[in-house]
Amino acid sequence: MMNLDEIEKNLIKEVSGVTGVPDGAYNFRLNGKSIGRKSSKNINVDSLTDKDGLKITIQPGTKNEAVHIPVIIDASGHKETVHNEFIIGEGAEVTIVAGCGIYNCGVDNSMHNGVHVFRVGKNARVRYIEKHYGMGPGAGKILNPTTELYLDEGAEAELEMEQIKGVDSANRKTIAELAAGAKIKINERLFTHGRQTVDSKIQVTLIGEDSTADIVSRAVARDKSAQNTALEITGQTKCRGHSECDAILMDDAIVKATPTLNAENLDAELVHEAAIGKIAGEQLTKLMTLGLTREQAEAQIINGFLK
């Protein structure tokens, strides 16, 4: 199907784990064009008519299926805004693997703005995996993802969002609204180095009774990079929310973490934990007593932390 060079294959592998053609439904996008698409019996992948992007419809009751929609850019200076819409039918269970990789070897910034909107039907379950990755010696690799989720009664969403490496600038925004009995779990992993900057806002609103949110953001900031994380949970009814923001600071990096909890009902139970600090000296010491150099010990700790 797709005629990809080594760099492109590598980008796809980094952001979606896919080598070759995945099972089930997929759409591969390279420099703004779809270079391979397939729908399956239960998952329909279509182009949106009014915007650049996809409409992915998952039939009610679909079980154990996955859809892969990696995006890669290797034409230096390519800039795009993509809207993807996901309609997940009642009771469906699906894994969606997105992710964007940029290779830039030129002088102009490359940029991907991705807007993903999820409508998760009653009692449906979605697992969403998104990895962002940049490489190449050229100018900026810019990735601005916006993720919106609307969870109907009893729906569940689990998000694994990871900015692996090499993304020079990111403005991340994740918004979720939950109806009664819905659950969301968000795991965010951010790694910045060099002079990279990332802004990440996560806002979850617990609208329906007994809805729950669990947000964990873990970050490592190296060199002169800067991160700004804002986690916000609003509880409008009897509900439970937990957010945790944990960052390892290295070199001359800067991390700002702003937690917000809005409890608008007596029975809203909201908790936030935050910790920013350098790698604990005793962790380095312990690994060095096992024979690692300081650098190896750091790598081991960071990799474990971000896993």
Added chain:
Amino acid sequence: MLDVKNLNFKIDGRQILSDFSFSVKPGELVVITGPNGSGKSTLAQLLMGIKTPDSGQIFLDGQDITKLNITERAKAGVALSFQQPVHFKGVKVKDLLGVALTGEDTVYAENLDNDAISDALLKVGLKPEEYLDREVNNSLSGGELKRIEVASVLVRKPKLLIFDEPEAGIDIWSFDNLVKIFQDIKAAKTTTLIISHQERLMKIADRIVVIENGKIKVDGSFAEVIK
């Protein structure tokens, strides 16, 4: 095997170890005991290179290791089981023991000798299938963390094994296990220092050293020490 010569170590102007000298013969098992705060853990940390003495020297098999850093001492064959186990976020038991086994970061290691790791866990009374994928953090009980700490030095094949209060937090049933571990180590003739307050461990020792106020008060057999 180990020769410690005239170690001096101060913290904030306070003398913790004074002109401290002692030797351990190859294959010997020595228990170091003494009151809280007498300087036992400090001695262990000086031997491992975690702390640096103000003066004095440490020899391992005749080689002066005083100037070696922690990593170099680990590679030279010194191993220390910490009094207070360290917590990690995201590092799993199998990662920690993998590092201990190979002396390499296991980030990309996939062909670990899992039998050696499982053996070490079994020795400390933990079922590998239940613990290998657990994170080395607060979700483990104090006793479990301590056992994993002990396992992390057992998987290595060091020349000099140092245990800092290995019995702390370990229940009585498991303490039998621990005694068995030290009997095996003794039979295998690995040179070992155990910092402990436990009589049962003193009874297996070849020698007991009692430290008080940073100095050796008694150095002798179990019978001599309890006098």
